[in-house]
Amino acid sequence: MKDILIKNGRIIDLATGLDETGDVLISGGRIKELGGSISAQGAEILDATSQVVCPGFIDMHCHLRQPGYEAKETIASGSKAAARGGFTTICCMPNTNPPLDNAPLITYVNTIAEKEAAVRVLPIGCITRARKGDELSDMMTMAQAGVVAFSDDGSHVKNPQLMRRAMEYSLPLGLPIIEHCEDSDLADGGQANEGIVATTLGLCGIPTAAEEVAVARDIILAELTGARLHIAHVSTKGAVELIRQAKKRGVKLSAEVTPHHLTLTEECVLGYNTQAKVSPPLRTQSDIDALIGGLKDGTIDIIATDHAPHTANDKACEFGLAACGISGLETAFSALMQLVHSGKLPLPLLIAKLSSAPAAILRMKLGSICVGAPADISVINPHLEWTVNTANFISKGHNTPLEGSKLKGKVTATVYAGQVVYQDET
């Protein structure tokens, strides 16, 4: 493996307090030297002049669709898309076919990932068997096979007794429970955020209360059991406040928000735009403001993509029948840069929410730039403008409401385990 010398970048890592211009030398898959001007004979040079060098991003929430839905995505295609988006570690959700609810399936994902993935892939196992919400999955054997969390993402675990037991079982395993917090009765039949847009379109709405009732219940159960609860894709102002108050009481809680819930409002579904149909639905500017506030004061720990690739046919249908989800790995960072350019979020904090913060939840020694650490690094040009063209996506999922959007800020290179796994050609 050739050494790599990243030259003259602004190296940012909030976790270690690093923000200085200099070089990074990578050797044997690890960071060997850092800062100042480094010379290394024979090393491959990555010129990062006027660019940012930061820890490779960690996505705690994406859908790779393998096994079962390979027309939407595979571990190979999804992980390559991740590399393009600056991600060096991705955690994949278990709503595959069959769902990842037992150890042999986890071993299957790990085996394929080892052979075919461009970046580190960490599987998440189901909370309940086949995600049906009736009985617990084989949590212990899946933990032994290497899952990093448990989730029935796509559905809320409706039965509170079962969720209590899942939390109790997760405790000795030391792994978090990731909950899709949406009360299925309150959300029943809903297609978009309950409000002016849904009414205008004649669609049944999903009230913010559907999320908040579920968040409140799961916080109470986390408080009861002492389990580590991670709330997926928080979308409402009320949920942010419930999490804030619970954290103040000392509940072991973490939470994520997606790039789309931070940057897009319910208005994107006007015209019955199925590309903007997601679960939970896009909300309002007031929710976005609360989510940004939550990121800044630590209520919301991380940003996760919820990359949800679908085929063209899954979206080319009437709104009520369309699949929920946005293919987000390749646009996540650039879309989020809007918040930096508009002064709403400092760049070092954005980077931390995508790297050191998810590493802390996963309790892994990743997401940081320091000597000896694994060489997982993203190089970013904060000012490079580009237009989203899904025809160029590496992901099999071209489903995004951002097609044709002009974005400012782009990942220009990704280094994973000491090797360049993506380099921008524009």
Ligand code: DOR
């Ligand atoms: O929009 C979504 N799509 N939200 C989810 O929770 C699931 C995901 C999917 O699997 O397509």
